[in-house]
Amino acid sequence: MQIASPGGRRLDHAALAAKKLALETGRTVTRKELSAAAMDAERALDLRAAQRQVLSALAACWGEQEWERLLVWPSNDYLMSRTGLTERAIRRIIEELNKLGLVIPKDSANKKRFAIRDMAGEIIDAYGFDLTPIYVRRGEWAAILAEQKVMREIRKRTYDEVTVARRATEETLNALASHFPEHRDRSDIKDQYSKLLSRTPKRSTAELPVGLLQDWQDLRILAEETYYQAGDAGPKDHHKETNYEFPSEACYKRSPKKAEAAPPNEGSVQHLQPTLIIEACPTISDFGRPIRDTTDIVAAGRYLRASLGAHESAWAEAVEEIGTVRA
Template structure:
């Protein structure tokens, strides 16, 4: 067994040495090795202090040390590492041992416990005692595969949460419409079942199994409500058959339910039903996307950097939830806002609030947006007036 530097052999340290031997037979670029571990650092239990320490050790290695048949040894002194990190000696030793236990470095000390090394005229290591970074050469592929798996799981979780949100909003809109419209049916009982499912939704994003079960329950409830709703309105049988076909052929993971847009000016009790219309686009409220760009240049610039080029209202809508996070707007707050204002007006409201926040005009963005939602409920919110007032002010300032 390789000398582990006066340390008691543990399964982690022994495994690290075995990885080091494998890494000697590989040619892995230095940049690939460090990027691979950084991508999954938090997932494998690394703390920021340990990642910083590993970065410093990497800086001592040279590109040729990572070629096949070589082992990237580094031999900085404890004093140098303490100066660079600010660690005390006990803390430094603890973090170094943790890197070894994680299988990221191996220890190769001289018989007297000193670290030193020599290179030949071509810069290749001919003798060295210190830290061996070879385990990362052996594990770079493994860590990259782990990162891909994490990204796939994260994307699946995000999609699942989107399905939950869409289904939940569709059910709530139908229940409100049926109850307020006085439609015949056991709507209160369905509302209780709906609230019970919501109360048992998992709080942790990691509980994917529980989220799938909740989505399946909500989907089944949605179809029950739609069938009862259609029956109460006495819709044509062909429309019912279409709904039943969707129920039979669609499983919960495939279901795509668009949120229902409630029209408060017309009753569904009328015999003639009108097709649902999307939220009013902002240009229908008196301003264009180009005008919005002029009024909110800082918002557009950051949104472009984070989400890509914004070519119109659809791109703005897609970027708005992520941009809301920049000013403390949680996903739940965003969902409530879109319910109260509509999707496109919410996107405009986020942009205006962001612009005012960085200008120092708004100290509490979440509270400001809640105030806008209250104005919308009583019919006094006018986004067009806000847009043109800000545009006029900016032009006056320019003059």
């Protein structure tokens, strides 16, 4: 049950707490400082546009008096002219700012807003709105804004990680479709990809659904493992033959002149028929495409080079020294 105050306005706990806030002794607040504190409060509390307009208009009315409280007394007509809002909207927003502990109404007996002057005509007090909490709580606004900045950075990194996992999954699906179109698990992974894509919001200030990042990372691991297993389905250990005999010739050393003096019994590349290559090198089946001629053999060599543990520089050197087909 709320008890009405003598001025007819209902009491609010936030407004009572705001009344206890006070400026430092001898502190004079400029209009610029008050407006800056109001802007920080707007961003920290995520005020609506209309609330921001009214709060900014109130802060702009501060006359920089050397008072203990930051009092302003603009009329509703003045606030309407500055904000473009209706009087009813102005009254509602002031009540909202009061509940937020930003603005404390200081009502006169007839609820009018006006300044109190002394015999010399100097303004010594006023009835209207007390904006002291806005300035006194500026440390609170700074802490909230700092926390919001940290949360934005965390959100951005999370979105980035989701994007990385999504693109990696998409690239793996494309590779599966290109090299292993009939793989039985590809359609299941594609269905999971579509479902996760529908759950993923566009990059914005919205929070990601709980567990979405982990789901994307799990799907990426599943897709990459499926592709690895599909490419590793050929015969195993067919290159682990051990030769304990001494070589009959010296090891080949990198030298352009020695490369030109290749042994005469090497023969021409014409004897390297595709059927012989397939029979001698079962791993070539991992290429996933039919081997019809030497061009396909070279393409398979380039594709399988990394899976066989050969560095790109080794391939380039072999091509330069002995040609693409022998390489």
